[in-house]
Amino acid sequence: MRTVLPGGPLDAARAARLLSEVRAATLAGQRSPVAPRPVIEQSWERMLRGGVDPDHDFRSGLLSREEVQRRRESTALRHVLPVLREGLLSVADVAHHIMVVADGEGRVLWREGNSSVLRKADGLGFELGADWREDVVGTNGIGTPVVVRRPVQVFASEHFHRSQTSWTCTGAPITDPRDGRLLGVVDVSGPLETMHPATLAWVDSVAKLAEARLRELHLTGLERLRAVAAPVLARLTGRALVVDRDGWTAAVTGMPYTSRIVLPKSLSPGRRWLMPLGLCAVEPLAGGWLLRPADEPVPAGATRIALDLTQPRRSSMTVSGGAGTWSHELSPRHAELLYLLALHQGGRSAAGLAEDMFGDPGRTVTVRAELSRVRRYLGGLLEHRPYRFREDAEVEVLLPEDPRELLPHSTAPAVVRGRFSAEMP
Template structure:
């Protein structure tokens, strides 16, 4: 796993109490529509702007109903987080109790699934509706580490008056996203919260490290499952007699025959037995096997691509749909890949690695990251994308579906080419 950016709340060397006073003045000016005495962090400024557009009341209280016990248990089972729970509790619960914090685990939909830690802090959390079963998305409770991490997909800390709702100004929170290592899907958010007076710069790094450890253990479990599938796949491929691959349901390749080896292929959502079309291979025949799919290349003539639709109307689940004479294929995109494809769709003449680095990071020097991500995209999407410069293929029609409000395009993104 590569290094992740951490959005810490306290500037280096800042006095927490003095910084809280500055934030309070900034917050008062912001909600009153006056000129700000200083600018909040860009990620906080962007979140406050979302709160104004949504009409969130800075003096409000949570109004969304808390889940019933049956609903809560159902979301716990469906979350995919239960397997990570022992690691998260082992790494954070005792620390939370000692440091006057609570550990909170939230699913991808923003609902609090588990809460552990200091009993005294838990009672304070009860008073602001920060309870198991509560909806802690931005639109429900304003800017906060959990809800804003769900939008930005970045580990971040929110301190004192950075919270949009005044009732939360007495809190400091540090949260990190937890992803499914099999498909990159966001499973939820892990958070440590406590009184604002307990703020510490290292809290965010700790939460992020424990969350990454949980992701590593989930990945280890997946590799064990993939190895089990490999033992089944090798004899099956020996009988096929043509180019074929056996992959698990997430596209991770257990074994291949007659094809260049790759770690993973992009599979559409709702893949079913029968004929299909994959950007990496063209026309294929798909058969279910225990734990995955047998995918055989066919000799059907590959129909030319006609249209690519990049749909960014959903703030959290952008996707790419490819239509050809062989059918339609849809793939959900990671936030980073959605950013890159959005830029390329806007610049059909293409972008060099340094130009794309400037578009995404405001820094032309991060070309190693750009090349690595573009390599992943091109492995997934075969003939759709070209290189030197990076671009959509010339014979592909590209359509971008955007939300009505331009500010709502990929709201997680701080990329200059998108926010500009």
């Protein structure tokens, strides 16, 4: 038997008819005179072994808007959206395709492109929050690359599920360049007549550009953390290392270099047991952690946070602890948030902060997303449920001499009240 390879635009219809015959024979348990491509044949075999129904899928419901937003904010894919858009969208729109980005679980997180094709995709359930795992909806350009971990084009009746056979999908996995972990899949899809053989190489190239961008961001982040760490490590004696939020090492002193330390998901300052270091003193730095094995003395002294709002257009935060001092310049939104947390030392819920910032307690998704970004540099100095500074941290707010100059860019109701009342931290 020979392998079926979809041809160019001129013979797409003929290839689709031939594939339809191959699919029908395979699903009927008959011997087809022409074999599907190996990657498709292997996928169909997985579907048949798993009992996937070619006529009815059993996908779970769409993710809620809040859950889609939460996943968007927590995935590294958000950092490479500009690369994906620049590389795919302009061509996809003209070619009557759409670009879809899904996470490692096959859930659709972004969907952009030709408006008429987007409407057609709605009819296939190709919507935000939809579940496109292979064992749920059959062979497709998102779920199959997740399984085989390489780019795959699925043309017309190469789809296992009947409803998708008028569609063509081309997906490529995007992996974390640091450890090879699957982050998700970028897919270009459209009606079968829009398929072109070069689409596979095109999508794969853009996915590799996205991975290169992630590698660049990782190295830039380590360089930035290394600059913060240098004066801190210079004052220490004995063993110590500085790692980013994911445990990747930026700098070491007094000990052999280790590329990564496995950190618990909810690391906080204090004495913590970390493999392979054992008991360590853990202190937050801007964008990372200072780790010192417990056989080294830990200087005493509470952590002090100074929020400097004296400059109308430039707010900053300085953190002082046992190991030294570091500073971080704040965006206008983060300056607002930290000011509001300083107002409410006992803590504030996401709804309360949304009310303070927007006059709308329903805008909790935006608040949680911004606080997630704040935690990247404040780390364990912020607690949640409710959101607040750590109880053992001394918080000082430096205010402008004229209260009317308090965060002049801000329209947050609570900040506006603070300019003309005694509502000051």
